[in-house]
Amino acid sequence: xxxxxxxxxxxxxxxxxxxxxxxxxxxxxxxxxxxxxxxxxxxxxxxxxxxxxxxxxxxxxxxxxxxxxxxxxxxxxxxxxxxxxxxxxxxxxxxxxxxxxxxxxxxxxxxxxxxxxxxxxxxxxx
Numbered sequence: 001x002x003x004x005x006x007x008x009x010x011x012x013x014x015x016x017x018x019x020x021x022x023x024x025x026x027x028x029x030x031x032x033x034x035x036x037x038x039x040x041x042x043x044x045x046x047x048x049x050x051x052x053x054x055x056x057x058x059x060x061x062x063x064x065x066x067x068x069x070x071x072x073x074x075x076x077x078x079x080x081x082x083x084x085x086x087x088x089x090x091x092x093x094x095x096x097x098x099x100x101x102x103x104x105x106x107x108x109x110x111x112x113x114x115x116x117x118x119x120x121x122x123x124x125x126x
């Protein structure tokens with residue numbers, strides 16, 4: 001019996017405005033103990049910003065995290081998956097695109113996130 005993304009995803013969406021600073025995003029990630037946020041405008045997903053993006057794309061290059069927007073440092077147009085798609089499809093997308101989490105999107109709007117860890121936890125015992 002197939003398992004679906006909606007059954008294992010985290011149904012919480014944490015997002016920041018495109019013009020939010022990297023400091024704002026990092027503080028939000030710390031407060032919520034998460035590794036990434038969605039960059040969204042009016043509910044529409046524009047990109048994904050991870051703690052790794054902040055470190056490698058901004059801090060390592062000497063960019064001022066107080067003045068640079070999340071939109072400039074995020075991964076634009078991220079690979080997404082729908083909540084009614086099978087978890088095997090999510091795992092295949094993650095491997096193909098070398099990512100550890102995927103935004104779950106319905107009608108262009110983020111409704112959750114699914115991570116490799118979610119997929120591992122949701123796997124039925126052998």
